[in-house]
Amino acid sequence: MDLSTLGIKTDFGALDWCIVAIYLVGIVAVGVYIKRYITDVTDFIVAARGLKTFLGVATMIGTELGLVTVMYSAQKGFTGGFAAFHIALAAAIVTLLVGLTGFIVVPLRRMEVMTIPEFYQKRFGRGVRILGGAILAFSGILNMGMFLKAGSIFVMGITGMTSDLELKIIMSALLGMVLLYTILGGMVSVVVSDYIQFVLLSFSLLVMCFLSIKHLGWANIIQTVSQLKGQGGFNPFQSEGFGVPYIVWMFFLGLVSCAVWQTAVIRACSAENVPTVKKLYAWSSIGFLIRFLLPYFLGISAFVYMAQHTSLRNVFLPEGGEADSQVTLMAMPIFLSQILPVGLLGFVTAGMLAAFMSTHDSYLLCWSSVLTQDVVAPCFRNGLSSKSRLLLTRILILAIGIFILVWGLWYPLGQDLWDYMAISGAIYFTGALAILIFGLFWKRSSRVGAYLALICGFCAVAGLNPVRDAVFRLARSVGLEVTSVQAYVEGMPGARWSAIVGLSVIALATVLMVGGSLVFPDRRTASEPKE
């Protein structure tokens, strides 16, 4: 989108580029320096299990508050208004409860596993670990595949850059820097860079919120949302807005993102001891709240700003319809480019790129570790040496980096990014949630139940509109009358359909886990470890 055609221009200039460049060079230098401390795979993957509470909180928030989260959350605030705040509230409540009770994460830390599939092996055997690891990595890498896309939209919006080629070169260079320091320094590089990025990004977010309120005025924000969105802009229970199924789905997603999603769980596995895990989660509940809340507010502010400028209003809030998803995604960075002064614009962009990099480094390390530890290594009867694992993890980090570069930036996706991300994540976590809960707390859960729950996660792809349409076409081709059902489903808001599919798959995975365990219980031998 060329900003000059909208009658606006960004003030992003040489000083801002200098600030961004100094930050990026500095962060890579730190990562490279840290390599000297890495002696084995435990140092590389879980930082020798030496993570203390404050650093744990910083790195957890640094990872989870990624640029992609900021972008999609701002979009949700733009489209959903203040009612979207319920998602942040749900995430905070669930994370705090996990911290207070130690639900899922404390038993995992006590078992001293590095990844969730490692737990699958201890509980259900090698086969479940390999299948679970492959599904987890597949789901996670696909999920990550869109991060570069979100990053590039942000850079275009805030800098006013219009050259597609320049943008691709910059994003490729950023990814290259992340790959360099992650391959060299592993988890130690990740936690140290996450700490720096946490500090930078947190201060940036606070400043952005303060300037948004100063520029627009709190009363003006409330009044504009109230006029244009009505009650649905504030009340999340309104059926034309989010509705009850979506709220329930958000509570499940809150649990998944803090206690089941591998990038968060690896922080629990890296913690010094069990009390640290609990403190880490209790403190991080504020981070899980903020990572949604502040970007939602920036999205709401962007909505108010666009509504009050005629040329922008026609593009972002067209009469009698909704703007395209790509357009609403751009609203927040364009808004920031208009309200932030020179210098601060560079500081904020560095903070956002910090978020971009901190998510990438953690995810790259996470999925490469899962593939090494849980898919490749268990296939070798005599295991793999520490040196071989370290080499393999580094090669996989590079391979995943190349994949996401091709997939996310150079490959034309042609579908809604939010749906794509939600569904790709659900392929893993719907099955994993059932396996973790029943595997940890129900002694009769069996290997067959675990296999069934894992495989059933693939049903989540029904939440994708093209797959849903293909299912209806298939049903009609075999003579089934589905016209009225299809019309009903297509009439639903997109968010509610994904919520219904997600909740249904979680329910199905639970039924299959319990049913499979009761019908096909494990036959334990004397040589097998007891639960």
Add this chain to the structure above:
Amino acid sequence: MNFWIDFWSWFFFLSLALFAILVAVVTVGGFFDVLSLFKTLARHRDQQEQSPSVRSDEQT
């Protein structure tokens, strides 16, 4: 609707204040944790150099 406007306004500003405190505490505390992590890793590296044949994770 007024209930929700008041609720989200309080919720937002309270969260913002809480986050500002968290950022200050974690920034200071995290700095000391980074120093402590490097000490742990340096000790671990020294132990590895003194007894290179004993690799704790070799069997995993």
